[in-house]
Structure formats: C-alpha cells, structure tokens
Amino acid sequence: MIVIEVEVHRQLHAFLRDQGSDQWPHHLTIARLVARAFRLKRSALIQISASAKHQGLHRLSYLAPLMIWRDAVILVAPLAAQQQLLRVEMPHLHEWMQIKKPILAADHWPGSHFKGVLLVTPEVWLRDYLTQAYQFPSDIPTLIDNADQLEGWAQQQLTLSLHPPDWEQLIWCYPPLLELIRETRVKLTRALFQHPENPYGHTLIEQKERQILAQLHQAILAHGMALSPPNWQQFWQAYQSDHHLLWSGLNRDNGAFTLHCAPNEVNLSLQGLWSRQPVVLMGSSFDLEPEAKLFRQQLGLEDMTYVQFGAHREAEAVQLYLPDGLPMPNTPSFQGALLKQLHLLMVANAQPGGPTVIIIEDTPMQRQMATAMASEFGSRVQLETSDLDAETILITGWDYWLQHQATLPTPALLVVATLPIPSLEDPRVAGRVAYYKHHRQDWFRLYLLPTALRTLQAAIAPIRRHQGIVALFDNRVLHRSYGQQVLTALSPYSRINYLDDSLFATASGQQRLE
Structure with a gap:
C-alpha cells in the first residue's frame, strides 16, 4: 500500500x-x-x-x-x-x-x-x-485555512448580544415584572448615555449599570430562571464572570442601546475542540x-x-522608508511633520505607477490630512473609496484597507502614519487591558503588540507581490524596546533612507513586469 x-x-x-x-x-x-x-x-x-x-x-x-x-x-x-x-x-x-x-x-x-x-x-x-x-x-x-483569524472568529461566536426587541421578549416571559423590566431599561438608558461620546460608539458597563442589572437579575431568579429566553439565560450566566467583557453599543440618534458580553480570552472555550x-x-x-x-x-x-515557511527574501521584500527624527505620534507637532513628509512623498512620486494608499487611523487627523492634501493635489485625494486609478491618493483607516485590499488595485506606495496598536480610547480595548492588569499579566505583550503586528503584516501583504514601497512614520519603531519586533514582522525588507523619482520608477517598473 x-x-x-x-x-x-x-x-x-x-x-x-x-x-x-x-x-x-x-x-x-x-x-x-x-x-x-x-x-x-x-x-x-x-x-x-x-x-x-x-x-x-x-x-x-x-x-x-x-x-x-x-x-x-x-x-x-x-x-x-x-x-x-x-x-x-x-x-x-x-x-x-x-x-x-x-x-x-x-x-x-x-x-x-x-x-x-x-x-x-x-x-x-x-x-x-x-x-x-x-x-x-x-x-x-479537518483543515482550517486563514487560521490566523481564529481568535477573532471565536470571539464573534462567543459574543452575546441583547437588542431592544429582546427586552420586549423578556416582558412576555415575566408579566408580573413588567414595570421593573421597563424601569430597568429606562435607568440603563439614562446611565449609559451619561458616558462621554467616543468615535467607537461603545461604552463599558461599569459598576452603576451592573447594579441596575443585578436588581433585575435577582427578581428574575425569584420567579424562575427557566422562564427566560435562551439568550437572556446565557447573558445572566456570563455577565457576572470577571473573565467576560461587558459593554454597550449606543445609538444616540434614537436613544437605543445594545448590551454585549464576550470572554476576554477564548482558550478555555476552545480547549476541548482540538481533541475531537x-x-x-x-x-x-x-x-x-x-x-x-x-x-x-x-x-x-x-x-x-x-x-x-517564511517570505522569500528576493521575491517578497518590500522597500522600507523609515526616516528618523520625526516627532512621536502622541505629540502636537506630529501632524505637521506627517503632512510635510506626505508632501515630499507625492513630489518624489511625480509619475505614480499605481495608487498611493495612506493609512491614518485617527478619524479627525484622517479628515484634516485629506483636506490639506486635496488643497494641493486636488481630486486625486480620495477618502475611503473603491474607485481608484494609478494617480489616486487614497486616505483610509486600517479596517477599510484590510476589508477591501483584495479587490483594490495594488498600490505602488503604502504609507503607514502610525502603528496599528489598538487604542485605549476604544472602551472594548480598555476593558480587555483592564482584565490583563487585574490578572497581573503583560497586557502589551500579550494583547496590544501581537494585534498590531498581525494587522501590519496583513496590511503590507499586497505590496510584497511587486516589491513596492512602504513608508512608516512612527518613530516608536526606532526608539522603543518593541521596535525590533516590529522590524522583524516587516521582514523581509530593504531599508531606504531617501526618496527620489528613480526609486519610484524602479518600483512601478517591477509592478508593470507582473
């Protein structure tokens, strides 16, 4: 045989x-x-x-x-x-x-x-x-393709969500608690909408909101948990655990909210899967x-x-432009320095061999950069659109680029303003970091940095096919202890210290040969 x-x-x-x-x-x-x-x-x-x-x-x-x-x-x-x-x-x-x-x-x-x-x-x-x-x-x-996304897939499946109609369903199951359920919903709405607005449209469920939920939970226990709809039963089981993150999505236009609950780590939920x-x-x-x-x-x-199986050094190496001396991203002078660098890039790339993609995650900065660049480069500058040609300058965030890169033309130049380290301004990120801190774990090494490196590697993947140029303007790479890990994630690359039209001509020529 x-x-x-x-x-x-x-x-x-x-x-x-x-x-x-x-x-x-x-x-x-x-x-x-x-x-x-x-x-x-x-x-x-x-x-x-x-x-x-x-x-x-x-x-x-x-x-x-x-x-x-x-x-x-x-x-x-x-x-x-x-x-x-x-x-x-x-x-x-x-x-x-x-x-x-x-x-x-x-x-x-x-x-x-x-x-x-x-x-x-x-x-x-x-x-x-x-x-x-x-x-x-x-x-x-069983073979799992794209298995690097497994943690995210599992998080999605393990996330419990309670939408506005679920409250009405709960009332049907507990008629004697009608007033309490409605009062709980009103109190939660009032408490949640007192949280400051943020760009993410979410807020963590804090102690005040937990106490409101706890009162309803005790009343439901007294009437029998078995009467609750399955999604409510699962929610009550999970929301009390310190291993779960509890947050709310807010719709400020209509005053509605959605409750979400998900484990901070998926390993315990998946352990038995692999032996099957x-x-x-x-x-x-x-x-x-x-x-x-x-x-x-x-x-x-x-x-x-x-x-x-690592990347092929000759066939997949990008050209990495990583200038030193720029202000750190969290300083007031960073935005002006970034705009100056973008101007130099566009001047050097006078005859682009493909679109330019500029990734800026900060929404206000993204729009300010788009406005400033449009005043100089006109309609070439576009904000998160799929209608691209060789001269387009696309300004986008990480999510849009990762979701659409497979269907967009391959850029000759990819600009990364700052590393994709998850922002603590996102309540979900802040909640997960708090969980790691509570358990005395290295939240940066275990969560923020690995997430950033995976995002960065996925973002530059299309550029490798044509050995294009990646410009990275986050000086933390050169002046923080984790910078070497970022450079390892970017490998293979050829470091370049200057930009001129001959460099872009070489890159666009390689793209045309494809």
Whole structure:
C-alpha cells in the first residue's frame, strides 16, 4: 500500500510540471505535511507568509491531499476563499487528477455515507462545537485555512448580544415584572448615555449599570430562571464572570442601546475542540515567538507539529522608508511633520505607477490630512473609496484597507502614519487591558503588540507581490524596546533612507513586469 505522502507528492509534482507552475517553492513540502498529519492523526500548525496567503498560493498545497485522502475531510474556510476554490482551483485539479471524490459546500454534515470534501465556513464550524450541537462527526480530518483569524472568529461566536426587541421578549416571559423590566431599561438608558461620546460608539458597563442589572437579575431568579429566553439565560450566566467583557453599543440618534458580553480570552472555550479530530491550521502572522507559543496559548492548542515557511527574501521584500527624527505620534507637532513628509512623498512620486494608499487611523487627523492634501493635489485625494486609478491618493483607516485590499488595485506606495496598536480610547480595548492588569499579566505583550503586528503584516501583504514601497512614520519603531519586533514582522525588507523619482520608477517598473 502506497503511503499517502508519496502519492500526494507524485501527483502534485506531475500536475505542477504539466501546468508549468513554479509560483511558489513550498507546494510539495506542505502537501506532504498535510497528508502526514491526516495519516498519523497528529495536528499541525503551518505558518506561511502573509503575501503567499494574500495571493492564495498555498491553496494548491492542501487541495491535493484533501482530494487524494480516501475518506471524508472537512475544509474550514471563509466564504470568499470557498468561492475562489470552487470556481478555480478545485475544478482544475479535480479534472486533472481524474478523481471522483465529491466536493460539497454546506452548513451541515451530509450523512454517514459521505466520503468527499466538505467545505464549511468558520462560523458554522465553530458554532457547531460551541453550542454543543456536534453535528460534524469527530475524527474527521479537518483543515482550517486563514487560521490566523481564529481568535477573532471565536470571539464573534462567543459574543452575546441583547437588542431592544429582546427586552420586549423578556416582558412576555415575566408579566408580573413588567414595570421593573421597563424601569430597568429606562435607568440603563439614562446611565449609559451619561458616558462621554467616543468615535467607537461603545461604552463599558461599569459598576452603576451592573447594579441596575443585578436588581433585575435577582427578581428574575425569584420567579424562575427557566422562564427566560435562551439568550437572556446565557447573558445572566456570563455577565457576572470577571473573565467576560461587558459593554454597550449606543445609538444616540434614537436613544437605543445594545448590551454585549464576550470572554476576554477564548482558550478555555476552545480547549476541548482540538481533541475531537486531527486538525491542520494554515495561515500567516501567527506569532513571532518560537513554536507560535503565544498563538497556541490564546487558542488553547495542545502541543502539535509546527512548521514555518517564511517570505522569500528576493521575491517578497518590500522597500522600507523609515526616516528618523520625526516627532512621536502622541505629540502636537506630529501632524505637521506627517503632512510635510506626505508632501515630499507625492513630489518624489511625480509619475505614480499605481495608487498611493495612506493609512491614518485617527478619524479627525484622517479628515484634516485629506483636506490639506486635496488643497494641493486636488481630486486625486480620495477618502475611503473603491474607485481608484494609478494617480489616486487614497486616505483610509486600517479596517477599510484590510476589508477591501483584495479587490483594490495594488498600490505602488503604502504609507503607514502610525502603528496599528489598538487604542485605549476604544472602551472594548480598555476593558480587555483592564482584565490583563487585574490578572497581573503583560497586557502589551500579550494583547496590544501581537494585534498590531498581525494587522501590519496583513496590511503590507499586497505590496510584497511587486516589491513596492512602504513608508512608516512612527518613530516608536526606532526608539522603543518593541521596535525590533516590529522590524522583524516587516521582514523581509530593504531599508531606504531617501526618496527620489528613480526609486519610484524602479518600483512601478517591477509592478508593470507582473
């Protein structure tokens, strides 16, 4: 009997040779690793470069073992990745290998007879475990694509939310408490809207609001918790725990609020998941620590095979412009210095070979910069739009860029005003930091810095394809102890100390060669 690793290597090697595909050097090695994990039923964590993930180069590596494996397998992937797989990669490889294995995208298990590849979204797969539905059988080999987003996916599934209609539902369940429920809602509204406004539209639930909720909770306990709707029961169980973050979303236009409750850490909720089946997790930007120790700790992952495939130094290195001597971002003079640097960049890039993307997270500064630059560069300056051409100067925040970068033209120049360290002005961030402090943990190393590094690596991933220019104007990189970790996350790069039109001409020439 041929070991599956040998068969996977043979067929994928023949396919790559037939297609003349030499885009990525790691296809065969990763394919063997996935096949070995399935055969030995030993989970594995495979880290690839952010650029390779952005381009989807890794998908072919895991598709071969998924199709050649003789029994059922589950592929957990976001919907956008599934659509790409079903439209392009899977039909091509399936036809070439002449394998009759069925491929199905669904939100449930097809039945005991199924021996094919089942595609499910992370939301469906996680919800099945977290709600203890267990409709997906145990021991089915499972591959998770984009696994670096697992913590965020799990947080979303574990977040409990109570919307305005839920209060009406509670009244129907407890008619004798009608006045108390309505009074509680009024008191909460009054207390929550006394919090200062912030750009995030959220506020933490503090002691005053907790006391209001506690009075209602005691009355409901006296009448029987079993009468409560399921979402209220879950909320009452979670909101008292110091392991959970409780906050409110406010709609100041209509005076409504939504209550949210989520665990500060997801590892306890996920620990039992990983022993149900052999799992291969593939993604980028897991961790800078050896063996992805922090990432595994955050997800409750047990000891597993860990392999890292770094970015190709020649093919994926960006040109990094990191001038020294700029004011720190939290000083009043930073905004003027940033505007001057942006002016110099635009002058040097007189004939752009692609759009320029400027990431500024601070909303007031973002709009002020857009106004100031538009006065000089006119309609070229756009604020968070998808209508881009080679001369567009797009000013945007991190979320917009990360959500739309896959569908936007690749910029020749990406400007990062400040590091994407989560802001303590966001009540949700402040609440999680308070949790780490309460437990005497290093909140910066465990939460803020890893979040910033993952965001930064994902943001510059498209630039690597054309070896474009990244300009970083946050001098904390050069003058703070964590600066070296930021530079490691940016690797590979070629440091440049000046800007002129010849440099931009080289970058745009490389982009046109693509």
